Amino acid sequence: MRRLPPLAAVRVFEAAGRHENFTNAAAELGMTQAAVSYQVRLLEERLGAPLFVREKGRARLSPLGARLLPTLTQALDSIDAAFAAHRVEDESLLTVATTFTFANTWLAWRLGAFQVEHPGIAVRLMTGNSITDLHGGEADIAIRAGAQPWEGLVCEPLMRIDFTPMCTPSFLAATEARLARKIEPADLLSLPMISPDDPWWGKWFDAAGVKHEGRRPVAGLRLDSQADEGHAAMGGQGVVLLTPEFWKNDMRDRRLVQIFPLTATAGFRYWLVYPEHRRKVPKIRHFREWLIGAIPGDHVP
Known part of the structure; x- marks a missing residue:
């Protein structure tokens, strides 16, 4: 001693x-x-x-x-x-915890712009669906999906999570050729769905006015993240519920198509989350300012 x-x-x-x-x-x-x-x-x-x-x-x-x-x-x-x-x-390393979906379908595509603006800050992504202990220092900042803010943390709303059915152009063309007409929302009940037990399917069918109580989903893949589901859809595996904002590049390049203009929501959104006492830390402040500027027009103030 x-x-x-x-x-x-x-x-x-x-x-x-x-x-x-x-x-x-x-x-x-x-x-x-x-x-x-x-x-x-x-x-x-x-x-x-x-x-x-x-x-x-x-x-x-x-x-x-x-x-x-x-x-x-x-x-x-x-x-x-x-x-x-x-x-x-x-000061030179910013650790950002977020979901696999947000990291792979939105954030990773845009982080280069942050690095150009702030070349002295390296960014490390921690991806997963478990809650990261920000007070314990597991990460500097988090981008979380949820319906409500988390107690004891600064929680800034970023974007609403909406969803709509998508598939490949060839899958849609083949389906409409078999139907000999344009596809309608109720037709989805008889098509292969990716993650057919996802409760958000019911939300979308309700918004579309489609009766679906007691339906028996057509057998389909069951995956754990929207990122995996979107890539399965691009492989021609069926129809999937996706958030349009995350798949703009794939829709632009015609790897995916949004089947109907209607989107639905379950009341979830993405939040920027960090401890109050770290609000003024330069690397967190710089990332917050960049991220809010990069969020599309439906940013929730």
Whole structure:
């Protein structure tokens, strides 16, 4: 077990010893001269010997003080270097926790723009559907999906999560050729659905005015994330519910088509989440400003 003297007193002695002047030490440490004198006296009482020879306008180191000062200065420099290394690393690395879907269908496509604006900040993505402990330091900031804010955190709404059926152009063309007409919402009940047990299908059918109670979904793939579901749909596996904002590139390049203009919602949205006490941390502030500027026009104020 270490038998250390009060570290506050050690720090004050080291500054006073370097300057050999209590007034200058007080200015460096943001203390009063009286407080410096008090801390030095505490340390001298602990050691049972003087650390300074008091002279007019100067506090000259005693033999004991002169012997201790170089070692203590080196020790404090080492402590400062250890924390400085952490500060540099912390300021230059931003860890963002978010869902697999948001990361892969929206955020990863746009992060390059943030890096161009802030080349000194590297971004590490943590993806998953479990809740990250922001207070415990697992991540700096999170983008979460939910219906309500989380207690004890700053929660800024980003975008509503809406959804609508999509499929490949070839799947839609083949379906309409078989029907010999344009597809209608009720026709989806007899088509292969990706994640057919997803309760959001019921929300969309309700919005479309389609009776679906008691329906037996056509067998289809069951996947855990919208990102996987969208890629399965691009493989021609059936019809899938997707958020249009996440799949703009794929719709533009005709890998997917939105079958109907109607979108529905279950009341969920994406939120930007971070601890209140870290609101003014530069890397978090820069990312927040960039992200809100990059969110489309349906950003929720």
